[in-house]
Amino acid sequence: MTNRAFNFNAGPAAMPLEVLEQAQAEMLDFKGTGMSVMEMSHRSKEFESVIQTAEADLRQLLGIPANYKVMFLQGGATLQFAMLPMNLRPASASADYIVTGVWGQTAIKEAKKLGTARAAASTEAEGFKSIPEKLDLDPSAAYLHFTSNETIHGVEYFNEPTPSADVPLVCDASSDFISHPIDVSKYGLIYAGAQKNAGPSGVTIVIVREDLLERTPANLPVMLDYKTLAASGSLHNTPPSFSVYIVGLVFKWALKVGGLAAIEKTNRIKADLVYKAIDNSGGFYNGPVQPAARSVMNVPFRLPSEELEEAFVKESQKAGLIGLKGHRSVGGIRASLYNAVSVEAVQALTNFMAEFQRQNG
Ligand SMILES: Cc1ncc(COP(=O)(O)O)c(C=O)c1O
Numbered sequence: 177m178t179n180r181a182f183n184f185n186a187g188p189a190a191m192p193l194e195v196l197e198q199a200q201a202e203m204l205d206f207k208g209t210g211m212s213v214m215e216m217s218h219r220s221k222e223f224e225s226v227i228q229t230a231e232a233d234l235r236q237l238l239g240i241p242a243n244y245k246v247m248f249l250q251g252g253a254t255l256q257f258a259m260l261p262m263n264l265r266p267a268s269a270s271a272d273y274i275v276t277g278v279w280g281q282t283a284i285k286e287a288k289k290l291g292t293a294r295a296a297a298s299t300e301a302e303g304f305k306s307i308p309e310k311l312d313l314d315p316s317a318a319y320l321h322f323t324s325n326e327t328i329h330g331v332e333y334f335n336e337p338t339p340s341a342d343v344p345l346v347c348d349a350s351s352d353f354i355s356h357p358i359d360v361s362k363y364g365l366i367y368a369g370a371q372k373n374a375g376p377s378g379v380t381i382v383i384v385r386e387d388l389l390e391r392t393p394a395n396l397p398v399m400l401d402y403k404t405l406a407a408s409g410s411l412h413n414t415p416p417s418f419s420v421y422i423v424g425l426v427f428k429w430a431l432k433v434g435g436l437a438a439i440e441k442t443n444r445i446k447a448d449l450v451y452k453a454i455d456n457s458g459g460f461y462n463g464p465v466q467p468a469a470r471s472v473m474n475v476p477f478r479l480p481s482e483e484l485e486e487a488f489v490k491e492s493q494k495a496g497l498i499g500l501k502g503h504r505s506v507g508g509i510r511a512s513l514y515n516a517v518s519v520e521a522v523q524a525l526t527n528f529m530a531e532f533q534r535q536n537g
Contacts, residue, residue: 185498191516213417227409237436247410263388265287272296305464328474328510351512373421447473506515
């Protein structure tokens with residue numbers, strides 16, 4: 177078998193081996209068409225089936241109610257930071273944001289360029305280590321936005337915040353999408369770049385309650401217009417067809433391994449292994465996030481010095497553990513434990529952590 181790295185990259189990230197193998201097997205001849213999905217017309221019946229099956233499988237996986245539309249868009253989650261207020265916030269209205277890390281901060285900054293947005297809470301002053309207990313909600317806000325998992329700071333929501341009555345809840349779920357079950361009916365809109373749990377970069381999934389599409393103003397450029405894009409079944413123009421195909425294979429894989437409840441169970445086992453390694457290290461490894469908000473997906477931690485952190489990254493790479501360097505804005509170490517990262521990979525990491533401490537502690 178090909179030598180596969182233990183991949184802890186934050187995104188693009190590890191893919192399920194079975195998905196890669198299936199894509200490889202179908203690369204030259206997808207279902208008797210004599211071509212790869214990337215070579216076929218996005219208007220062909222074969223591709224139509226690819227995108228419709230991907231949507232149907234995602235609907236089953238997340239239990240998406242019938243009154244929600246699913247879109248496969250481009251521009252990453254970053255484009256959603258702008259599309260969201262353009263579509264869902266009327267010109268005279270304000271939108272609320274809960275800021276628990278860099279991504280929430282980036283989202284509100286983008287929303288402010290285009291109109292009024294306010295922070296209903298921010299944990300910035302304490303260094304983004306927790307979920308805020310109190311929210312200062314605007315009852316007339318166009319929506320309440322939160323980031324379910326802050327990929328850089330490793331802060332995750334395990335229960336959605338509660339908005340004021342009739343204020344739709346909007347979630348940037350980029351880094352914990354399909355990592356555990358959620359109740360979609362609590363949300364007005366969910367968006368996620370695919371390149372962590374759902375597949376390759378190039379496609380962004382948007383799930384939106386149908387009635388909210390009526391807010392889209394008439395004068396938006398078409399590629400920024402949820403209403404038109406949803407009505408076209410994500411086929412207004414050429415979609416990122418190969419990325420959609422791979423994302424569809426990932427949804428099938430997720431169903432096959434038992435769905436989101438089974439995936440969550442494995443993810444919790446993996447996260448527990450790493451947090452235990454941190455907590456049992458006598459302070460050699462130090463996780464900054466408050467226990468109740470510790471992310472199951474991204475585990476940031478520090479060592480006693482930057483020199484030791486540098487050595488940890490270098491030696492872990494030599495041991496076949498890839499992608500453990502923390503985000504450049506915060507430093508330290510970060511282990512991303514997305515769905516496709518195996519328990520075996522995480523055990524290799526915790527064994528490495530113990531050995532590194534033995535030699536350097
Ligand atoms: C939570 C979150 N939101 C947004 C983004 C930006 O995503 P993209 O690069 O797809 O625009 C990221 C990227 O890592 C992220 O982790």
